[in-house]
Amino acid sequence: MEKVRTAEELAAQQREISVAEFFEKNRHLLGFDNPSKALLTVVKEAVDNSLDAAEEARILPEVFVKVEMLGEDRFKVTVEDNGPGIVKKEIPNIFGKLLYGSKFHQLRQSRGQQGIGISAAVLYAQLTTGKPTIVESKTSPRGTTKIFHIKIDTLKNEPEILKEDEVKNGLKHTGTRITLEIEGKYVQRYHSVDEYLKQTALANPHASITYISPTGEKHEYRRAIKKLPKMPKAIKPHPYGVELGILMRMLKSTPYTKLSSFLQNEVSRVGSTSAEGICVLAGLELTRRPQDLTHEEQERPLKAMQKVKLMRPQTDWLSPIGEKNILEGLKNMIKAEFYTARTREPVVYRGNPFQIEVALAYGGELKEKQDAEIILMRLANYVPLLYQASSCAITKAVTKTNWRRYGLEQSGGKGMPHGPMLLLVHMASTWVPFTSESKEAIANYPEIMKEIKLAIQDCGRDLLRYIRKQARARRESRRLDIFQKYLPLVIENAEILAESKKKHNIEPILEKVVNADLIEEEEEEEIVGGENEEE
Amino acid sequence: MKKSERNEIIEKLTQIGKDVIQAVERSEIPKIEIPSRTTSNIVYDPEYLCYVIGDKKVKRSAGNIRHIRRLAQLLRVARFCKEEMQKSLRHTTKRELYYISESWEKGLKFDEQVESDNIIEDIEAMIGRPREDFRIIPNPRGSIYGDITLRYTTPKGDVKEVNCLDTPDGQAIGPRISEAEIIDCKADKVIAIETSGMYNRLMEEGAYHKFNAILVNLEGQASRATRRMIKRIHELLEIPVYIFTDGDPWGLHIAMVIMAGSAKSAHINRQLATPDAKWIGVTASDIKNYKLRSDKLKEVDYKRIKELSKDPRYKKDERLKKELELWKNLGKKAEQQALLRYGFEYVVEKYLPTKFKELG
Numbered sequence A: 001m002e003k004v005r006t007a008e009e010l011a012a013q014q015r016e017i018s019v020a021e022f023f024e025k026n027r028h029l030l031g032f033d034n035p036s037k038a039l040l041t042v043v044k045e046a047v048d049n050s051l052d053a054a055e056e057a058r059i060l061p062e063v064f065v066k067v068e069m070l071g072e073d074r075f076k077v078t079v080e081d082n083g084p085g086i087v088k089k090e091i092p093n094i095f096g097k098l099l100y101g102s103k104f105h106q107l108r109q110s111r112g113q114q115g116i117g118i119s120a121a122v123l124y125a126q127l128t129t130g131k132p133t134i135v136e137s138k139t140s141p142r143g144t145t146k147i148f149h150i151k152i153d154t155l156k157n158e159p160e161i162l163k164e165d166e167v168k169n170g171l172k173h174t175g176t177r178i179t180l181e182i183e184g185k186y187v188q189r190y191h192s193v194d195e196y197l198k199q200t201a202l203a204n205p206h207a208s209i210t211y212i213s214p215t216g217e218k219h220e221y222r223r224a225i226k227k228l229p230k231m232p233k234a235i236k237p238h239p240y241g242v243e244l245g246i247l248m249r250m251l252k253s254t255p256y257t258k259l260s261s262f263l264q265n266e267v268s269r270v271g272s273t274s275a276e277g278i279c280v281l282a283g284l285e286l287t288r289r290p291q292d293l294t295h296e297e298q299e300r301p302l303k304a305m306q307k308v309k310l311m312r313p314q315t316d317w318l319s320p321i322g323e324k325n326i327l328e329g330l331k332n333m334i335k336a337e338f339y340t341a342r343t344r345e346p347v348v349y350r351g352n353p354f355q356i357e358v359a360l361a362y363g364g365e366l367k368e369k370q371d372a373e374i375i376l377m378r379l380a381n382y383v384p385l386l387y388q389a390s391s392c393a394i395t396k397a398v399t400k401t402n403w404r405r406y407g408l409e410q411s412g413g414k415g416m417p418h419g420p421m422l423l424l425v426h427m428a429s430t431w432v433p434f435t436s437e438s439k440e441a442i443a444n445y446p447e448i449m450k451e452i453k454l455a456i457q458d459c460g461r462d463l464l465r466y467i468r469k470q471a472r473a474r475r476e477s478r479r480l481d482i483f484q485k486y487l488p489l490v491i492e493n494a495e496i497l498a499e500s501k502k503k504h505n506i507e508p509i510l511e512k513v514v515n516a517d518l519i520e521e522e523e524e525e526e527i528v529g530g531e532n533e534e535e
Numbered sequence B: 001m002k003k004s005e006r007n008e009i010i011e012k013l014t015q016i017g018k019d020v021i022q023a024v025e026r027s028e029i030p031k032i033e034i035p036s037r038t039t040s041n042i043v044y045d046p047e048y049l050c051y052v053i054g055d056k057k058v059k060r061s062a063g064n065i066r067h068i069r070r071l072a073q074l075l076r077v078a079r080f081c082k083e084e085m086q087k088s089l090r091h092t093t094k095r096e097l098y099y100i101s102e103s104w105e106k107g108l109k110f111d112e113q114v115e116s117d118n119i120i121e122d123i124e125a126m127i128g129r130p131r132e133d134f135r136i137i138p139n140p141r142g143s144i145y146g147d148i149t150l151r152y153t154t155p156k157g158d159v160k161e162v163n164c165l166d167t168p169d170g171q172a173i174g175p176r177i178s179e180a181e182i183i184d185c186k187a188d189k190v191i192a193i194e195t196s197g198m199y200n201r202l203m204e205e206g207a208y209h210k211f212n213a214i215l216v217n218l219e220g221q222a223s224r225a226t227r228r229m230i231k232r233i234h235e236l237l238e239i240p241v242y243i244f245t246d247g248d249p250w251g252l253h254i255a256m257v258i259m260a261g262s263a264k265s266a267h268i269n270r271q272l273a274t275p276d277a278k279w280i281g282v283t284a285s286d287i288k289n290y291k292l293r294s295d296k297l298k299e300v301d302y303k304r305i306k307e308l309s310k311d312p313r314y315k316k317d318e319r320l321k322k323e324l325e326l327w328k329n330l331g332k333k334a335e336q337q338a339l340l341r342y343g344f345e346y347v348v349e350k351y352l353p354t355k356f357k358e359l360g
Helices: A007-015 A019-030 A037-057 A086-097 A119-128 A191-202 A244-253 A259-266 A272-282 A295-307 A323-333 A364-369 A393-399 A446-497 A507-515 B003-025 B068-089 B094-103 B113-127 B175-179 B198-204 B226-239 B249-260 B265-274 B284-289 B299-310 B319-331 B334-343 B344-359
Strands: A062-071 A074-081 A133-138 A146-155 A158-167 A173-182 A210-212 A219-222 A337-342 A347-349 A352-362 A375-380 A383-385 A422-431 B029-037 B044-045 B048-053 B057-061 B143-147 B150-154 B160-164 B181-185 B189-193 B214-218 B241-244 B278-281
Touching: A007 A219, A007 B265, A019 A119, A019 A337, A037 A074, A037 A119, A037 A158, A037 A173, A037 A191, A062 A173, A062 A191, A086 A119, A086 A133, A086 A146, A086 A158, A119 A133, A119 A173, A119 A210, A119 B249, A173 A383, A191 A219, A191 A323, A210 B094, A244 A259, A244 A295, A272 B198, A323 A337, A323 A352, A323 A364, A323 B226, A337 A446, A347 A446, A352 A446, A364 A507, A375 A393, A393 A422, A393 B198, A393 B299, A422 A446, A422 B241, A446 A507, A446 B003, A446 B068, B003 B029, B003 B068, B029 B068, B048 B249, B048 B265, B057 B068, B068 B094, B094 B113, B113 B265, B143 B198, B150 B175, B175 B181, B181 B226, B189 B198, B189 B226, B198 B214, B198 B344, B214 B226, B226 B241, B226 B249, B226 B265, B241 B249, B241 B344, B249 B278, B249 B299, B249 B319, B278 B344, B284 B319, B334 B344
Parallel strands: A062 A210, A375 A422, B189 B214, B189 B241, B241 B278
Antiparallel strands: A062 A074, A074 A173, A133 A146, A133 A173, A146 A158, A210 A219, A337 A352, A347 A352, A352 A422, A375 A383, B029 B057, B044 B048, B143 B214, B150 B160, B150 B181
16 A cells, blocks of 8 residues: 655655756756757857856957767767856856856846856756766966866755866966767757857857857858947836836845835836835835835835836947947848848837847848748847747738838738848847747837837838849840940941941940930830731 | 832832931931821821821830830831842742841841831831832732733843733732733723632633623732732723622621721821722622522621721711611621522623622
């Protein structure tokens, strides 16, 4: 007979629902749903970290990525950067502890919002191959390179250091190198590491990326501009956009002891008058200790905040790629005939500032796929989005735009347009609203859709002007060809017919003919039919 | 064709080139004007009883992207015709011209025969002469039999004469006969016959002799060369012309085209039409009166009757109008040969004499 278990036994078991188990159950949320996506996610987390590290230290990023195939489904991923390096004591925590230093509570435009963090990649490596992750880091040019072999203690969510070393001749300059051995699958085209890195280079024209693919091909994306984007600053959440969970955490951890000072100091755009208004509406005293609010009470200021009239959040702390930089990046990447870009002014959705950028490249080498659908690149905070295109606000805005108006083919005036074009749409925001935890598609808030559409229309109009100009030039040159061909034949035959002894100079007439405005077209002669008398 | 007439045509072709050169010398964009052959510019001339072309002209300008090639081609065709008229006795068919264009300067080649055909009609309209006059000829259709003597020039340049009575099956109206000079004619009327069957019947029954007539085989709708021949004989000798067709609206219209020309040849109808010609029949009344073997009119026949009833060429002639009406009511049509129910000789012995008496 089965043994009856005690509450203590069950509780002990509960504790054993470890991070590893959590990971296994939620791998699809974290970007590890299948081997090919897992490979991409590992590369993505490491590259995001590298770019962030360099930028925060105000160093122009140089990232080296190598993916080697060790077996049919086994890969070694190496990512190295020229960042400031990581101090020795932080290395185990950053790589060996899930959710450590997470940027989750921070409202700042950052790549980090994109994934669960590099430690998830470390865990994935350990779970699929049993291998530790090797981290090498150097913090001063003449210093030593620290080497750690790290695993995660999945029961305690603590780093487990298998090996620690310090060598003199390690990395050449400051920075970090991370090497992971994982189970994965290498694919090419749309959802590939190749495509991700290419798009990353495009979205980060200030970065140089070198990539050696599993097939041994070396891709070098050199930086198009030598200026770092401005550092986006963290802002306090705006009352209109704050979510209950975040507010609850903020209330618990605030150093302020009065609700009114909490409101004035921990969220933006709230002064003493507004703070009072919120407290009155919430039915809470101004002097209540924020830490002491009950669960039910915590919800009340949130509701009250939505009813108080407040200034819009600051928008000037966003860091868009910038029209000029996007164009440089595009020109660096693609030999097209025409480029244009728009960075819209920052605006707000649900209390979150955001800024939309659209750029396009048309013609040139893109003509190889003349009749195919356009290439759409979706970016959020400098990071390419490769999956879930169809549910993304960017895709929706693109397919709901009538591209025929802008000179592209589009069946029925909706859907993905066809033509030799690459379209890039970037959303920069302190909080990108993803449709799900996997963070691959932007939710379609009306404000966001509207901004994307407006930016697309601006670029579309530029495109149309170009296409029209091209068509006009083609017409003109065809016109010239025809006149140059037939005018001599007209005059020569007329000379012979008229028995003219003189040879006439064609040039003045040709000039006149070509420069003349299009002579109004004669109505086409309609030849009388019927009464077939002969032949 | 007389030498003076030939020179006049050559001069008209030359003038097209001169107009272009004059514009060039004035530093103007060369353009030519062609009488428009659109339906809107074809008008019925009640005085001359035929369709003629109105005053509307179309321009063909070297400054128009859609005109310049056709302008060059028109000049090239005019040049070709002039050169052929000057240096040879050759005649060229429209189809041949289409192929000859392959040898011309690059870009002038005709892609389809309809292009060269249109340019030929442009030139006809510009110089007011049918294309046979500048030696672009149709495939011969139609022949002539009777006591008429024609003087023609052989392809080698020899001048010879032929009496059409001396030809076994009648003289085909080909390019040389079309241009031949009428030397002598003892006949006092022309009978133009729609079908070869009836033409042969009249020959064998001695109609040319009995009626002192020239017989013309139309072979269906009369070719322009045949129509011109009929007109020339009529005008030169001042003898009446009779047209003998099948008994249906189509036959009647064959007669009408001889009398009043076609819309398609409006620009040269004054040179082709014989307004005084008379239609013998077979009329709708004949079908009834002679109890001819007949077929029911079909839908296309009724449609044709309706079209012709609206045609201005029929509006003037009460007799033809009445016949069209009668056809509609009768609902029947008959061939010329239906008269043979009364024997071989009947047409010559009874039918035609009666008709000549009626028509005067």
